[in-house]
Amino acid sequence: MDGYASQPTDNSMARGIEDIYSNMRRLNFLLGTEPVVTHAEEVLRLCRYAISRRQFTFSSEPTPGLNSGYMALYYYTLWNEEQEYMQMEERHFFHQQLLKLGYIHRTRFIHKIHVCPSCHRSHLLFFECCPKCGSSNLKEEAVLHHFRCANVSPESTYTWDGELRCPKCGHMLRHIGVDYDKPSSVYTCGECGDSFMYPGMSVLCTSCRQTHSTDELMPVDVEEYEFTPEGIKAFANNDVRLSVSQTGFYGYSSMHDFMDYLRMFSRRTPGQTEVFVIARFYVFDPTSDDMLVRDAVPPIVQAMSRFFNYKNALWGNNYYFLCRVQSGEIAARQGQMEYELKAELEDYRKLHTGFQFELVDTYIYTPGDDVEQFIRRIEEERR
Known part of the structure; x- marks a missing residue:
């Protein structure tokens, strides 16, 4: 959205439109792109949009409600909430590629924030807790120091008939010519009864419901970046589609990229609870050979393109679909996946007369297992 026009003849809007087209002409900006279907296409389009408006520098800003806490161009997109963590990793992969290719460079450091080590989100609640039992049912009270006898104990031990009396020497504490001070506080746990001077701190992630200590939080640097002249040219000409790998994105890819995706996320990270579910279909389309002469994308792939939340690849007559799910939701998500893919096929x-399909098998891969052995199984069973 570039702005609002109060009426069709709004001169400021007309000037704004002319400025945009003038920018595009100066950049030799290639027009006429396909509709956005996959997450990868959306991220590329966001970059092209910014460059077409000569917004070459992108800086993160705190954004209420955003899982990552900060928004920076392609780090915020419109896909569904369930896929946010997965897409965060995809966008990080995309960002690293742009740095490696020299399409962007860092301009300045902004902030260091801390996010959940399990889901990498910033929706965190901090609780003071009992070092012994971990409860946050704590009561804080002042510690009184009586100058006369040097007694130091919680204020509740001094309370006597509405006044303060020293539990050690029995003298009443003076309010005029004060003979005591409050050097510190003491905490008492309402669950286990333990008393202590310094409470611990626990952190609850409201996204994944995992609890961590503050030491376990993952630090993330928030920085400002800028498109380089090479990057501006690549996005303006849309050459970026050829130079930036699609491996890290969901959507249709080659089988080579499909396997590389598995390898890329095969290492188990602390707190990771996701697994890969891969469905393999046998498909046969007698009309595809004729249509491929006119279109490089198989027609069945075009028909299935609305499933942007799956990574998919066609290998001969084998059609593979991959999604990442929580380990405790495998059966439910697998059933949902098989149902909607069968319905679309x-x-x-x-x-399409003569088209045939059949669900052949479903594979489950847990990061940390031998990924090369898993890939060999897929390759062998294809034959």
């Missing part, structure tokens, strides 16, 4: 079958 059945709709395609009704419109």
Whole structure:
């Protein structure tokens, strides 16, 4: 959104539109792109949009409600909440590629924030807690120091008939010519009864419901970046589609990229609870050979492109779909995945005479296991 026009003849809007087209002409900006279907296409489009408006520098700003806490161009997109963590990793991979290719460079440091080590989100609640039992049911009270006898104990031990009396020497404490001070506080746990001077601190992530200590939080540097002349040219000409790998994004890819995706996220990280679910379908489309002469993308792939939350690849007559799910939701998400893919393939079958499909197998991969052995199994069973 570039602005609002109060009426069709609004001169400021007309000037704004002319400025945008003037910028595009100066940058030799290639127009006429396909509709956004996958997350990768959306991220590329966000960069092209910024460059077409000559917004070459992008800086993170705190944004209420955003999982990462900060928004910076392609770090915030419109896909569904369930895929946010997965897409955060995809965008990080994309960001690293732009740095490696020299399409962007760092201009300044902004902040260091801390996020959940399990889901990398910033929706955190901090609780003072009992060092012994971990409860946050704490009561704080002042510690009184009586100058006369040097007694030091919680204020509740001095309370006597509405006044303060020293539990050690029995003298009443003076309010005029004060003979005591409050050097510190003491905490008492309402659950285990333990008393202590310094409470611990626990952190609850409201996104994944995991609890961590402050030492376990993951530090993240928030920095400002700028498109380089090489990056501006690559995005303006849309050459970036060829130079930036699609491996790290969901959507359709080559089988080589599909396998590389598995390898890229095969290492188990602290707090990781996700697994890969891969469904393999046998598909046969007698009309695809004729249509491929006119279009490099197989027609069945075009029909399935609305499933941007799956990574998918076609390998001969084998069609693979991959999603990442929480380890405790495998059965439910696998059932949902198989149901919606079968339904879409059945709709395609009704419109294409001779088309056949069958769910052949479903594979489960847990990061940390031998990924090369898992890939070999897929390759061998394809034959």
